[in-house]
Amino acid sequence: MLSLPTTPTTPTTVRHRPSEECSESPPGDCDLVTVPARQGLEAVDILRRGCTETVGPVLHDGGGDTLGFLVPPGTADGWDVPGSDCTHTQGRGLAFGVRPDPPVEGTGWLLPPDPVEGPTDLVTDPAVLRAALDEAARMIEAADNHR
Numbered sequence: 828m829l830s831l832p833t834t835p836t837t838p839t840t841v842r843h844r845p846s847e848e849c850s851e852s853p854p855g856d857c858d859l860v861t862v863p864a865r866q867g868l869e870a871v872d873i874l875r876r877g878c879t880e881t882v883g884p885v886l887h888d889g890g891g892d893t894l895g896f897l898v899p900p901g902t903a904d905g906w907d908v909p910g911s912d913c914t915h916t917q918g919r920g921l922a923f924g925v926r927p928d929p930p931v932e933g934t935g936w937l938l939p940p941d942p943v944e945g946p947t948d949l950v951t952d953p954a955v956l957r958a959a960l961d962e963a964a965r966m967i968e969a970a971d972n973h974r
Contacts, residue, residue, distance in 0.1 A: 857950050858902040859886075859895045862911040862960060867894030869963035871937065874955065883951040884940040889933040897940070902953045908960055 862870070864887065871894070874882035886895035898913070906913035940949050 856900050856916075857897045858900055858906075858913055858915055860898050860902070860906065860908075860911055860913045860951075860953075860956060861893050861895045864891055864894055866910065866960060866963045866967060867896070869966055870894075870896075870956065870959040873959040873962050874951065877955070877959075881951075882938060882956075883949055885937040885951075886934045887937045889935070894937060895934070896956055897950045898953045898956060899950050906953070908957055910964065911960060 867885070871882055871885060882896070884897045886897075887893070888895075900915070903913040903915045
């Protein structure tokens with residue numbers, strides 16, 4: 828599974844849009860939600876089809892087993908989606924420049940960050956991601972049961 832260097836952060840609300848304090852976080856200050864690749868790819872499709880919400884940067888591991896979604900800092904404090912993991916990063920290992928390198932060796936960007944958009948657009952809203960992951964899990968279960 829993808830993982831970045833971790834340190835504790837202060838708790839925040841995880842089922843709501845990022846607050847002003849999250850929006851003012853420096854670029855790279857985020858948490859990382861990792862999921863199995865199949866569920867993650869379905870969730871990316873769901874998020875990209877959405878009319879009003881967008882998906883932030885997404886990492887993939889070198890083996891193609893997991894995807895990692897960048898989410899606002901503090902999300903890990905209350906993340907409880909089965910089959911996924913969320914870790915604190917506090918921006919360690921993340922640097923957003925013109926052509927940002929993936930923050931973890933052996934990973935790559937499925938959807939790279941857009942540093943022009945600024946820090947408020949560098950992460951995926953955790954409530955929206957939670958809903959997309961739930962929908963993706965239901966779709967996968969239905970497909971597997973149909974076989």
